[in-house]
Amino acid sequence: xxxxxxxxxxxxxxxxxACSRAxxxxxxxxxxxLNLTYPQYLVLLVLWDRQESxxxxxxxxxxxxxxxxxxxxxxxESSGLLVRSRSVDDERIVTVxxxxxxxxxxxxxxxxPASLIESSGLELQQLGALNETIRTLMDSVExxx
Amino acid sequence: xxxxxxxxxxxxxxxxxACSRAxxxxxxxxxxxLNLTYPQYLVLLVLWDRQESxxxxxxxxxxxxxxxxxxxxxxxESSGLLVRSRSVDDERIVTVxxxxxxxxxxxxxxxxPASLIESSGLELQQLGALNETIRTLMDSVExxx
DNA sequence: CGATTTTATATTTCAAGCAACATAATTGCA
DNA sequence: TGCAATTATGTTGCTTGAAATATAAAATCG
Numbered sequence: 060x061x062x063x064x065x066x067x068x069x070x071x072x073x074x075x076x077a078c079s080r081a082x083x084x085x086x087x088x089x090x091x092x093l094n095l096t097y098p099q100y101l102v103l104l105v106l107w108d109r110q111e112s113x114x115x116x117x118x119x120x121x122x123x124x125x126x127x128x129x130x131x132x133x134x135x136e137s138s139g140l141l142v143r144s145r146s147v148d149d150e151r152i153v154t155v156x157x158x159x160x161x162x163x164x165x166x167x168x169x170x171x172p173a174s175l176i177e178s179s180g181l182e183l184q185q186l187g188a189l190n191e192t193i194r195t196l197m198d199s200v201e202x203x204x
Numbered sequence: 205x206x207x208x209x210x211x212x213x214x215x216x217x218x219x220x221x222a223c224s225r226a227x228x229x230x231x232x233x234x235x236x237x238l239n240l241t242y243p244q245y246l247v248l249l250v251l252w253d254r255q256e257s258x259x260x261x262x263x264x265x266x267x268x269x270x271x272x273x274x275x276x277x278x279x280x281e282s283s284g285l286l287v288r289s290r291s292v293d294d295e296r297i298v299t300v301x302x303x304x305x306x307x308x309x310x311x312x313x314x315x316x317p318a319s320l321i322e323s324s325g326l327e328l329q330q331l332g333a334l335n336e337t338i339r340t341l342m343d344s345v346e347x348x349x
Numbered sequence: 350c351g352a353t354t355t356t357a358t359a360t361t362t363c364a365a366g367c368a369a370c371a372t373a374a375t376t377g378c379a
Numbered sequence: 380t381g382c383a384a385t386t387a388t389g390t391t392g393c394t395t396g397a398a399a400t401a402t403a404a405a406a407t408c409g
Contacts, residue, residue, distance in 0.1 A: 063254075065249075065267075065317070066249075067246065067249050067253070067265060068249055068254055068339070069335065070249065070317060071320065071324075071331055071334065071335045071338075072224070072227045072231070072317070072320060073229060073249075074245060074335050074338040074339050075223055075224040075338060076224045076242075076246075076343060077219055077226065077266075077267055078338050078339070078342040079217070079220040079224045079344070079345050080221065080223045080267060080318065081267070081342045082221075082345055082365080083235075083367095084367095085345050085348070086217070087367090087368095092340075096394065096395080097221075097395090098395065098396090099394095100396085101218060102211065103209075104211075104212050104215065104218075106245075108210075108211055108212070113357085114357070114358060115356090115357060115358085117389090118358095119208075119328060120212060121212075122222055122225060122226070123395090124396080124397065124398085124399080124401095125357075125358050125359065125360095126358095126359080126361085126396075126397060127395060127396050127397070128358090129291075129358070129359055129360085130359095130360095130394085130395090131394080134326045134394085135406075140383070144278055144341055149356095149357085149404075149405070150355095150357095150403080150404055150405085151356060151357040151358070151404050152357065152358085152404095153357080153358065153359095157357095163289065169360095172210070172215060172217070172335045175217060175345070177348075178344060178345050178348035179216075179341055179344050179345065180340075180341075180344040181256070181341065181344075186216055187339075188374090189216065190214065190215075190216045190219050191275075191340070191383075192334060192336075193216075193219040193220060193223050194213070194219050194223070194405075195325075196223060196324055196325075196326065196334070197219065197222060197223040198227045198322060199324050199325040200223070200226045200227055200230050200320070200323050200324065200370080201226050201229075201230075201325075203322075203323035206381085225396080225397095228396090228397095229397090232398095233399090241364065241365075242365090243364085243365065243366090244364095255408080258354070259387070259388060259389095260386085260388085262388060263379080263387095263388095268365090268366075268367090269366080269367065269368085270387075270388050270389065270390095271366075271368080271369095271388095271390080272364095272365060272367070272392090273388090274367050274388065274389055274390085275364085275365085275390095276364080276387065277388095279364080291388095294374075294375070294387085295374055295375090295387095296373070296374050296386065296388065297374095297386095297388085298376070298388065298389095299386080325381040337355060
């Protein structure tokens with residue numbers, strides 16, 4: 060770390076941004092086989108875990124707003140991965156349910172996190188520790204002031 | 205880390221992605237004062253360090269391709285932060301030079317990395333270690349296979 | 350009960366990212 | 380030398396992200 064010459068490489072923000080995109084690039088060929096984009100894969104991670112969700116909940120879990128989610132979920136609906144419907148109780152709420160077609164992708168997607176584990180060159184325990192550190196940092200950044 | 209129930213939170217790729225965006229959000233009001241977007245700020249980090257660069261070099265340093273850089277650099281040129289010109293030696297090469305206006309932003313931007321350091325709740329030494337870990341992970345991911 | 354506020358989602362607009370393709374300059378080699 | 384391959388950048392089309400704004404349903408309160 061060079062204190063005098065503050066290069067790109069010494070900026071944690073850039074490392075996080077660049078590393079995140081490097082993982083996207085590694086995932087892309089795997090996701091292409093499933094006809095998914097990376098954010099769509101994240102939505103499915105949620106739905107594989109809990110069958111259904113609302114836009115509000117997805118927005119909170121993924122920290123994406125409706126301007127991102129609404130068109131993305133419409134695309135996913137049109138490719139048959141999920142169904143969107145207004146809640147009967149409260150018509151403001153849009154419920155998103157995974158379909159059989161969406162559920163079928165779960166087993167085919169298992170290789171995706173596995174590929175990161177493999178290519179990382181790190182042990183599971185180290186990856187878990189790194190994950191914890193990053194989540195703690197994210198919480199600090201979000202809750203600051 | 206739940207092995208049975210592989211939730212979003214346990215995915216390192218998501219933590220990196222979400223943390224990166226959390227930092228963008230924290231930086232946004234600071235960058236707004238400079239009329240910069242985050243990727244534009246990254247370009248300036250390079251140019252503050254080395255006065256000029258080429259699209260090829262910026263592409264390599266930032267891992268962004270010409271489809272992203274060309275329009276972004278044109279916007280930065282039209283806001284007076286830099287000048288683009290074809291190299292005389294090799295007309296394929298576009299050289300990007302920082303202007304006085306671009307250079308003036310350097311001191312005003314010092315608060316930006318400082319704000320991350322402050323809000324992170326971590327010591328400089330820990331941040332440096334985390335940066336190193338992430339860069340190593342990125343290298344592994346990029347060089348795998 | 351009716352007006353106001355809040356909540357949930359949608360729309361619009363702009364700026365990335367990136368793949369695929371296009372173009373023009375330069376290199377290299379038969 | 381001449382032409383094919385390579386290199387550097389640009390363009391197009393599609394998908395995020397996110398702010399600002401709009402809309403409609405539900406909750407709240409006098």
